[in-house]
Amino acid sequence: MAVLGCGLMGSALARRFASGGLAVTAWNRTPARAEALASGGVRPAASVEEAAREARLAVVCMSDIDAARQALRSVRGLAGSTVVNLSDGTSDDVADLERWLGEQGADLLDGATFCYPEQIGEPTAMLVFSGPSRTWEKHELILKLLGGRTRHISDDIRGAKALYLGSGAFFVTALTGFVESTACLLRRGHALEEIRDTTAYALELLRHATEEVASSIESGRHETDQATIHVFADGARKVLGEVESAGIESSVMAAVARKLDAAERAGLGHLGYSAQSLL
C-alpha cells in the first residue's frame, strides 16, 4: 500500500500501517519527511508515481484535497485501485474528487481524523469513513489499524467530511473560547491547578448542556425552566467586560455576546439557550 503525504498526520498513519505488518511505500513532496520514516519500516519512494502505481490502496493525507488531486494527477494506472482520502476539504470537494477518480477507474473512500497524530493506533482514536460499503468492506481491516473507534458511517461520500466539519464548528470555537478564558484567569492570578479543576467541572456541565441543546433543536421545543437567553445574555456581557479589562483578546466571547444580543432583539430572550438556532 502507499501513503501519499508524510506531514505530521501522514507520517503517523504510515508508521502505524507498517507496525501493523503491512508493506508501506510513502511519498512526500519534500523527500526528507518520507525518508525519515525508513527507520519505522516504511519504504520511501522518489516520486508519487513510484509510490502509487503498484498500490491497490493509496492513503492520501495532504493539507487539502486540491493538493491531493494535483499529486494523484501524475499517477498513471489508478484504475482498479482504491484511494482513501484523509486530506481536508469541503463535502463538495470530496464529491468532485470522487467524480474525477471514477473517470480514472478508481474508487474513493473519504475519511476524517478526529484525533491527533500521537493517538493514531490507540483504542481511543476515532476516524470515520464514508463511501460505498463494498469499498469499505474491502479495506476495513487495514483502516481499523488506525484507531479503536474507526468506523464507516455512510455510503454517501460526503458523510465523513460533513460530520467532521459540522462537529468542528463546536470543537474549535470551544477550544478558542478556552484559550481566551484561560489567558484571562492566569492574568488574574488563578493557579493552573484551580483552572484545571474548574475546567473538569465545566466539561461535565457542558456534556449535560449539549445533550439538552441537541434534543431541543431536534424537537423544536425551546422553553426552559432553568435559564433563559436573557440570563445568558446578561452574563455574557459581564464575561466580555471581565476578559477585555484583563487585556485579553476576546473575539470569541464578543461573538457570543453579539449572538445572544441578536437573539434577545429577535424576541427569543424568554426561551432556552437552544433557541439561538432559530436566528
Ligand SMILES: NC(=O)c1ccc[n+]([C@@H]2O[C@H](COP(=O)([O-])OP(=O)(O)OC[C@H]3O[C@@H](n4cnc5c(N)ncnc54)[C@H](OP(=O)(O)O)[C@@H]3O)[C@@H](O)[C@H]2O)c1
Ligand atoms: N495534525 C492533526 O492533528 C490533524 C488532525 C486531523 C486532521 N488533520 C488533517 O490531516 C491533513 C494533514 O495534516 P498534517 O497535520 O499532516 O499537516 P502538515 O504536517 O502541515 O503536512 C501537510 C502535508 O501536505 C503536503 N502538501 C501540502 N501541499 C502539497 C502539494 N501542493 N502537493 C503535495 N503535497 C502537499 C505536505 O508536503 P510537504 O512536507 O512537502 O510540505 C505535507 O506532507 C490536513 O488536511 C489536516 O487538516 C490533521
